[in-house]
Amino acid sequence: MNPASRTFERVAPERVAKALEALKDVLKEGQVKRDEASLDAYARDESDSGVYPPDVVLLPEDTAQVSAIFKACQAHGVPFTPCGARSGKSGGSLPLRGGVAVSLERMNRIRAISSEDLTAVVEPGVVTGDLMKAVEAQGLFYPPDPNSWEVCTLGGNVAENAGGPRALKYGVTRDYVIGLEWVMPDGEVLRVGRRTIKGVAGYDLVGLFVGSEGTLGVATEITVQLIPLPRQVMTALVVFPSVLHAARGVSAVLAAGILPRCLELIDEVAVQAIVHRGSFQFPTGTGAALIAEVDGNTPEGVFAELKQLGDLCEAQGATQTLVAQDASQRDRLWAARRVISPALRALKAAKISEDIVVPRSKIPDIIEQLKRMGADLGLTVATYGHAGDGNLHANILYDGPSQRPLVEEALRRMLELTVALGGTITGEHGVGHAKREYLALEQAPALLDLQRRLKAFFDPSGLLNPEKIFPALKRS
């Protein structure tokens, strides 16, 4: 079912008024927004899964205010939904039942960077790219790099366990978060995890909270571990006649024991979309491409690895390996990668984007099967993304609402094919609102039930970020 068409019972406005009354001495003017433009802005994210305005947007500036908001909402039965930059692609920040949107965007200070301890402590509203630049200025490296790094926040990254192109070599957000200040759904403030690199005391609650999609509480302070900044980075565009050749190139590189830090696939449709937008010129005859990036500490070592990668790809049919000669050429390659999503959107009236993952050995299979499925249904399927770790952004482009039932059919088939190949329905965007009805494709009823009980343990009232992740229970 199209998630955008689902409606939910909204909270009574009198309850919201009572919660706001309880907060009148806690929040200053300017921290409470009820104008139409604000309600509209916080009603949506980047997922195309509907428009659900809150009754009010609250902008806390410290942990005590977050806690007070949660307590007031619980006391008056008001649903409340956290958000960061609203760049999410699964509808996780949508206030489906109205109520309060709690935006952490004003808690945006980098509190500490320690080059001795290799850690940083940040507030949740820090934009990911700002942390990346701040630590790099000190010769340190925070590897998780969701392609939305220019806007998304660390709080949102923690909630979604965000990944990015560099996940292939360096892992995802969970691999870097070691400690959290966490506000529980009832407003209690806890410190979980540690500030040391090692530590195993107690259950790994950091591991549970990272990836909890804003449903088990919110992060108000995040401690991440850092690593030394690799001194050398080289990036190349590897050109292939077709996406199947490129997919085989990915498998060949990884099977040879090379671990580039990024290996991003761009299929024929995505190549044409970028060209059409005038953002980047590919060499004549480019069918599909890989952006490959390797890093290390010596130029010779890095170049040798990139050369070996190019040779392996050429053995799989690649026609050229073009190495970026300087930082500006590298930036242009990555800018072309980041423009794929809007460029595809411009090709047709509408698109949906999925972030499926298959075992790496199955990448050529899933690409072939998705193309066949698109041809069967008369829909254009574009595939691009972090192919090195098997995480593909599979997009269905379509002509608008009249084709939506067909798109829903395509989506179901796509996720079924993915699961049948041993894959998962989401690699980094989360389940949220967009994919909750598909989670049962890959998780058994007992597992869904265990997670529902976990949610109910943390949030018995269910007022925090309701109607997310788990399939709606059928009413008997």
Ligand SMILES: Cc1cc2nc3c(=O)[nH]c(=O)nc-3n(C[C@H](O)[C@H](O)[C@H](O)COP(=O)(O)OP(=O)(O)OC[C@H]3O[C@@H](n4cnc5c(N)ncnc54)[C@H](O)[C@@H]3O)c2cc1C
């Ligand atoms: C162009 C584009 C490219 C993208 N590329 C990638 C990519 O490469 N990899 C990737 O992983 N994602 C990607 N995304 C998706 C998105 O940017 C990430 O999911 C990101 O982590 C969301 O951060 P945000 O601040 O926008 O969070 P929001 O969208 O505002 O919220 C996302 C979720 O986090 C919860 N939340 C927000 N703040 C907190 C907090 N402090 N504590 C607890 N929960 C909180 C919300 O309730 C919601 O469930 C992309 C999005 C776009 C638009």
